[in-house]
Amino acid sequence: MPPEMPIKEVSPRKLRGAAIVAAVIVTIIVITGLVMRKSDDKQLRDWTDDQAIPTVAILKPGKRGNVATLDLPGRLEPFSNASLYARVSGYLKSWKVDIGKPVKVGQLLAEIETPDLDQQLLQGKADLASAEATAALAEITAKRWKLLVDSKYVSKQAADEKIADFMTKQALAQSARANVDRLKTLKNFARIVAPFDGIVTARGTDIGALINGGSGSGVGISPGTGTGSGAGSTGGMGQELFQISNTKKLRVYVNVPQTYVPSIRPNTQAKITVPERPGQSYVAAVASSAQAVDMASGSTLMQILVDNAEGELLPGAFANVSFELPHDVVVLxxxxxxxxxxxxGLRVATVGADNKVVLKTVTILRDLGKIIELGSGLAPDDHIIESPPDGIATGDTVRIAQSAKKPDGTANTRSNGKGLY
Incomplete structure (x- = not known):
């Protein structure tokens, strides 16, 4: 068997040195990990902050200079319009003119049969005859008593009473006469006649219809909408029998935006076109202005008079009105x-030189669909954010998108600030 190897003993000093070296290595590894983790956290925060800044496309407002015309919608209305109601009750005996027919002033349109009024008139005439006879007898009596006073046969007091009785009877006769005249005047209203030359634009009755005497209410012009005079609610006081319109000359009502009001004055030329007559226009001039701005629409009502002797224009129809502006107008x-x-309110986001957002309040002049003409709030040199992100506010920082390129290599005007036109 081989001899056993002797085990060398490690001194405590070497063990302590090895432990120290191991601790240093571990410390270096931990410190290095913390430093790298902190660096990664900083890079992540910087990346997150950088991603939080929205990237936007900017452009300058489009400018339309030398605007020579202004096209606005309008409504044609008759120069004069009357809704005819019955002043007496009865039954429609006959009507003479149907819709679309021209009439002259005083021409008979319809007749109303008034049996109740006829009886009242007969009674009134009988009451008048009785009152006149009574007054005549009282007059003769008063004269006789005056002669008796002169002969000293009766007292002056008795004669004065007879004279007073005659005056009372005479007043009653005058009242009866006035009542008969009133009933005769009402009887004249049984004939419905045209108040002026024009055409019949509506007929709301027929032979045998029950007619309730009264008058309509709510007849007039509605300036806020530009509509003309017409029949309103009758309030249960009668029905509209006819409507007569004078269409030889028409009124055109147009709501002009506030910005253009100083440019459109009386006698400003206007060209009127209607859809039913393509390629044909009618020249007219501004007759008057409402001289006030409607708070709801921000526009002023203008009235234009146009000749319609040939009857080509129809009252109540839509019309396009093109104004000739007297001087240049620049619109953003x-x-x-x-x-x-x-x-x-209504605002537009703009970007300053330091890439800070500034929100500006604006007003709309005309809505052309994809393009909006502004009345106020912007300057020609403002840089506008084309599609502002949600929640954007004044003072926010944004990043400007790079200018896009067209297929031919030129800069796209939607991002190079040259505007819309």
Missing amino acids: SVPASALMFDKA
Whole structure:
């Protein structure tokens, strides 16, 4: 058997040295891990913060200079319009004119049979005859008593009573006469006549219909919408029998945006077109302005008078009105996607030189669909965020997207700040 190897004893000093070396190595490894972990955390935070900054595309407002015309929708209305109601009750005896027919002032349109009124008139005439006879007898009596006073046969007091009785009877006769005149006047209203030259645009009755005497209410012009005069609610006081319109000249009501009001004054030329007559236009001029801005729409009602002697234009129809502006008007426009609407109102997000967001309140002049013309709030040199992200606020930092390239290699105007046009 081989001899056993002797076991060498390790001195305590060497053991302590080895332990120290191992502790140092472990410490270095731990410190290195902590440093690397801290560096990774910092890089992660920097990356997260960098990703939190939104990247946006910017552009400048589009500018339309030398605007010569302004196209707006309008509504054609008759120069004068009347809804005719019956002042007496009865039954429609006959009507003479149907819709679409021209009429002259005073022309008979319909007749109403009034049996109740006829009886009242007969009774009134009888009451008048009785009152006149009584007054005549009282007059003769008063004269006789006056002669008796002169002869000293009766007292002056008795004669004065007879004279007073005559005056009372005379007043009653005048009242009866006034009642007969009133009933005759009402009888005249049984004939419905045209108040002016025009055409019949509506007929709301027929032969034998029960007619309730009264008048309509709510007839007039509605400036807020530009609609013309017409029949409103009759409130149960009668029915509209006819509607007469003077269409030889028409009124056109247009709501003009506030920004353009100073440019459109009386006598400003306007060209009117209607869908049913393509390629044909009618020249007119602004007659008057409401001289007030409607708070709901931010526009002013304008009235235009257009000649319609040939009857080509139809009252109540839609019309496109093109105004000739007397001087140049510069309008700024933005894409519809740039608009922001919240509790603060309508705003647009712009970017300053330090890439900080500034929200600006704007007003809309015209909505053209994808493009919105603004009335106020922006300057021509503003840089607009094309599609602002949700929650963006004044003071936020953004990153500007690189200019996109078209297939031909030129810069895209949607990101190089040259505008929309």
